[in-house]
Structure formats: C-alpha cells, structure tokens
Amino acid sequence: MARTAPRAEGMSWTDPACPVARTLDLVGDRWSLLIIRDAMDGARAFTDFQHRTGIARNILTDRLRRLVERGILDRQTAPTGRRQNYVLTEAGRDLFTVIVAARQWGERHAFAPAETHSVLVDESGLPLPELRPTDAHGRPMDVDTTSVLHDR
C-alpha cells in the first residue's frame, strides 16, 4: 500500500512540519472525530451518523465527502442499490488511539464526580486501562521529560 500524504489538492497545511497540526488539518474540526467515533461504534449509513451526532445534514454530507477524500472513510454503494455505506479505512481505524486518548482525558477532566458516562470496554467487559506515553524502556513520559526536535 503506497503511503502518500492524503492532501486533497488545493489544501494547505497550517504548519507543514508538525504532525499534530497535520492531524488537526485532517480531522480537527467540530464534527469529524465524532463521525469517526460513531463509525467505530458501528455507524455506517448517512442517517446513522445524522441521528447519533445531530449534525446538520448539509454539513454531514460535506464532512463525509471530505473524510472519504482524505482517506479516512471509504464510501461503498451497498449491493441493494441506493444505500451508501461509509466504513473506516485502515488510516481511519488507526485513529482509535486518538479517540481513546480523548475519551480518557474527558473521563478524567470533563465530568463531575457524580456524573455518569459511557465506558469503553474489552471483550470481557472490563474498562480499558489508561494510555500512557513511555520511553523506549517503558518509563512513563510527560511534558517535562520530553521535547520536540524541530529540525529534521
């Protein structure tokens, strides 16, 4: 599989050298990650996404088209004819880690102690442990034990 930058022509990057900025250019709007979240949770059809997110339909049309262009969703016309299915590509499925990180941060910081929320569980029903960046030896890393090399 050829690995190419999925930049639909005409698109320009906010900060061409920064992977964080590129990711945000591709999926960093108000709705894209929620659409991807729902795709991961089984949504396939246009109306699935519309009902789960509550997004305006013209915007949904546009976001689905952009996500397809950008190689994150694949649009397949169902054999039955008119129905369209939007399924995650490999790049889309790989956003799982980003979604999990966002989910876990939200659980820790965006809920009052008494509030309940949905939970991500493994096949035996246990919640996933918290993601943690580490160095090559498995030692936990954070903001002040890492740095960004801006050259090369």
Place this chain on the structure above:
Amino acid sequence: MARTAPRAEGMSWTDPACPVARTLDLVGDRWSLLIIRDAMDGARAFTDFQHRTGIARNILTDRLRRLVERGILDRQTAPTGRRQNYVLTEAGRDLFTVIVAARQWGERHAFAPAETHSVLVDESGLPLPELRPTDAHGRPMDVDTTSVLHDR
C-alpha cells in the same frame, strides 16, 4: 483538589454522556490543541503563541480566555508587571497523551515517505515508541476488540 466539570456556565455539551464529545467541546476547535502543543513546547506569552501558530490575534485572545475558563491554562501576571504568562494546569498537562496520539497518527498517515517532520524525543534523544491501547493484561486492543457501553 476538587474535581468538577469545567463547564463555564451557559455552555452545553454536544453529547453529555460521551467523554469524547466533552473533550472536543473543550479543546476540539481549530486552534486550542495547537496552543496547548505550543504551551507544552515552552510558549508562555501571548506573542509566543501568536508567532508560533500564526493565529489571528483576536481569536488568540478569545482562545486563551476560554482555555483559562475551562481550567486548561492558568493566567499569571508576571511579577515584572504587564507581561502575562499562560501556563498549563494539571488538566492541561494531562492532554499530553492526546497530543502524542495525534502526533503519532499524523506521522503515520499525513506525511509522504520523503517528507520530514518534527520529532518528539525523550531525555536521551530517542523518539517515543508508539502509543497503543491495551486491555488489562497488556494485549493490544483496537476497534473490533472493544465496544462502548452506552448505559451506566
């Protein structure tokens, strides 16, 4: 430290039960995560953020204010007088995992093979290994080996 939902009054959640949606409501706009990225990389002053991101100044003013309101940045007036410093709170620093996940996805999927990009390294200069969600026993998890419990 009291753990309260940082919802500045008047704010309403896109999907109150979903931690992903709440995270996006708090930092999911075009600029907030880039501001946080720069804060993690040493930016403190208004003009630091303005130069690194290239964001319009009125929007920067607004985003900094919102991030402070939402408990992600702390605004401190430097002893010297006029200068303001925006520093990450504990919740802000905890977004490290989200930034790392976004960065690594971008490295994998938003660059052509020949392109170069900045790199996140540990104290000995080695790039951080890739984050991977696992279950309680350390087995790698992905989209189809997990599910979201919407109740509770």
Place this chain on the structure above:
DNA sequence: CCAATGAGTAGCATATTGCAACCAAAATGA
C-alpha cells in the same frame, strides 16, 4: 398504489474566523 426511508441539494440566516487598524502601559535605548 401510497407512505416512509435514505441520501442528498438549495436557499437563506446566523455564527465564527480572519484581517487590518487602532490603543495604552511598560520597557528599552540613545
């Protein structure tokens, strides 16, 4: 046949962003 569903489009109103100019206090520097 008739109603409902799926996947959109079109037109308009509102909200959000971006740009350029302006401003005042503090620090700098000649």
Place this chain on the structure above:
DNA sequence: TCATTTTGGTTGCAATATGCTACTCATTGG
C-alpha cells in the same frame, strides 16, 4: 529625557462556515 518598541490587547468589517427548513428523487414495504 523622550522617542520607539514590545506586549497584550480591542474594534470594525469582510469572508467563511454552520445550521435550519424546505425540496428532490429513487427505493422499499405494506
């Protein structure tokens, strides 16, 4: 000392993006 620059904004206006409502047009299901 006194002008200039830096810092951290604010204001007004233009350009974009988003959302709401109504309309299509082809299938399905009964």
